[in-house]
Amino acid sequence: MKKFALISVSDKTGIAEFAKNLVELNYSILATGNTAKLIKENGVECTEISDVTNFPEVFNGRVKTLHPLIFGGILFRRDHQNDIDEAGSNKINPIDIVCVNLYPFPKVVNNAEIELQTKIENIDIGGPSLIRAAAKNYKYVSVLTNPNQYDNFIEDLKNDKLSVETRTKLASEAFAHTSFYDTIIADFFETQFELPKDHFRANLPKTKELRYGENPHQKAYIYGDFEKHYEVLHGKELSYNNIIDLHAAVELVKELDEYSCAIIKHTNPCGAATSQSVLSAYEKALSCDPTSSFGGIVAFNNKVDKEIAEKLNEIFLEIITAPDFDDDAMEILQKKKNRRLVKFNRNDGSDKFIIKNIPGGLIIQDKDNSTLADSELKLVTERNYSEEEFKDLKFAWIICKHVKSNAIVYVKDQKAIGVGAGQMSRIDSSKIAAIKAKEFGHDLNGAVAASDAFFPFPDGVIEITSHGITSIVQPGGSVRDDEVIKTANEKNISMVFTGIRNFKH
Numbered sequence: 001m002k003k004f005a006l007i008s009v010s011d012k013t014g015i016a017e018f019a020k021n022l023v024e025l026n027y028s029i030l031a032t033g034n035t036a037k038l039i040k041e042n043g044v045e046c047t048e049i050s051d052v053t054n055f056p057e058v059f060n061g062r063v064k065t066l067h068p069l070i071f072g073g074i075l076f077r078r079d080h081q082n083d084i085d086e087a088g089s090n091k092i093n094p095i096d097i098v099c100v101n102l103y104p105f106p107k108v109v110n111n112a113e114i115e116l117q118t119k120i121e122n123i124d125i126g127g128p129s130l131i132r133a134a135a136k137n138y139k140y141v142s143v144l145t146n147p148n149q150y151d152n153f154i155e156d157l158k159n160d161k162l163s164v165e166t167r168t169k170l171a172s173e174a175f176a177h178t179s180f181y182d183t184i185i186a187d188f189f190e191t192q193f194e195l196p197k198d199h200f201r202a203n204l205p206k207t208k209e210l211r212y213g214e215n216p217h218q219k220a221y222i223y224g225d226f227e228k229h230y231e232v233l234h235g236k237e238l239s240y241n242n243i244i245d246l247h248a249a250v251e252l253v254k255e256l257d258e259y260s261c262a263i264i265k266h267t268n269p270c271g272a273a274t275s276q277s278v279l280s281a282y283e284k285a286l287s288c289d290p291t292s293s294f295g296g297i298v299a300f301n302n303k304v305d306k307e308i309a310e311k312l313n314e315i316f317l318e319i320i321t322a323p324d325f326d327d328d329a330m331e332i333l334q335k336k337k338n339r340r341l342v343k344f345n346r347n348d349g350s351d352k353f354i355i356k357n358i359p360g361g362l363i364i365q366d367k368d369n370s371t372l373a374d375s376e377l378k379l380v381t382e383r384n385y386s387e388e389e390f391k392d393l394k395f396a397w398i399i400c401k402h403v404k405s406n407a408i409v410y411v412k413d414q415k416a417i418g419v420g421a422g423q424m425s426r427i428d429s430s431k432i433a434a435i436k437a438k439e440f441g442h443d444l445n446g447a448v449a450a451s452d453a454f455f456p457f458p459d460g461v462i463e464i465t466s467h468g469i470t471s472i473v474q475p476g477g478s479v480r481d482d483e484v485i486k487t488a489n490e491k492n493i494s495m496v497f498t499g500i501r502n503f504k505h
Helices: 015-024 033-041 049-053 068-075 081-089 116-121 126-136 147-158 164-192 240-253 278-288 306-312 327-333 387-401 426-439 459-465 481-490
Strands: 003-008 027-031 095-100 142-144 206-209 221-223 230-234 260-265 268-274 297-300 319-322 340-344 353-358 361-366 408-412 415-420 448-451 471-474 494-497
Touching: 003 015, 003 033, 003 068, 003 126, 015 027, 015 033, 015 095, 015 147, 027 033, 027 049, 027 095, 049 068, 068 081, 068 095, 068 126, 095 126, 126 142, 126 164, 142 147, 142 164, 147 164, 230 240, 230 327, 240 260, 240 268, 240 297, 240 319, 240 340, 260 278, 268 278, 268 387, 278 297, 278 306, 278 415, 306 327, 387 408, 387 415, 387 448, 387 471, 408 426, 415 426, 426 448, 426 459, 459 481, 481 494
Parallel strands: 003 027, 003 095, 095 142, 297 319, 319 340, 448 471, 471 494
Antiparallel strands: 206 221, 230 340, 260 268, 260 297, 268 415, 353 361, 408 415, 408 448
């Protein structure tokens, strides 16, 4: 009995060689128009599917393979006598190999220069149907959807090692392939036509297995196009914790004015500053807590140059990340082999959601993209803030947004000088921030404070002002706001409300 393989591919990488190998293994090739043309041009014999079905490709190729002689050849069960009899009586030949990949809808969908109808025309119909039919009948049919599968598959065929386990694996990859494709189409239609999103879809390819997760006994993987947004220029492989901290650092520094630096440890900033140069910003950020900064992640929102590179080499840092590095800086920083140098896409705004798993599903929220306009700051005290305090209040508010709750941040001269993070009590966060500031010689007199949420009682204001703080920015909204404002007036400080809470759990 003749053996048939069907080939219909959009990505034609390696397809002529693949077809040639199949012919040498006594397979007859069936192919659609452009695929058949390429195969023939490479000296490989094949039959066009329209010659099998005796029906032409119609509607500019919209219909090519949707025919019982094709789908019957894929789907009939080789060990079911009734299927065998029906195949014989209807002159259906078995198709044992289906090699299909799809129109490039995922590549064109986000291209603003391509018109809507062209995008629609790049939605494949027959391809997914062929793939799903072959995958469903995996006991008898091999389905290939990616050129990187070809070599191993041919090797198995040549050595007569093609097993049902291999076909099962190929079928699983095929269903994942069409699922990924359909997800992109569904998301596109919901966005394009402003339809309700009643389902959350996450169907990303696994791109990397990490050495381990948060701890050595946990496995970890990267799914999606992380490397599109972060490019590792030097150093050993990023770990799970590195990636989480790296992204936290970049998210913070992208919100700050040039020139700015943020130093992150366990997703919390242990230093952040804005200044007149990259070097000055780093020195100010480092001064906040040089002990915690050791082994941390340092992020800049400007190019790293030779001058700052020499300074960075003075202590151990896990990762240095920036929008760019000049050649001299790279030469200096690469002297430490294990330190990672990572370039990030400064204009990237791809994060839309914060996702966490819960029993039975996921809990999803919008990313906290809140910003604070000057007009939104509401002065609620008798004492007004100075121009310098106003700058520091806005800076402190941004830093506080990126600190785990309960969060208190002290700022002076556009640099964080004390950070209290992740405490069960806001009072404790206030105390810790002061302890850290004093430990490293910072003068809290005249500094400002930011709180990520309102003060439920006046005691938080009392604690903060006891260290010399002269102005506080906080969301407001407590049932005891009047008492808190009264205390602020008694302490002769200024206080502004934002109306925005920035919890970070």
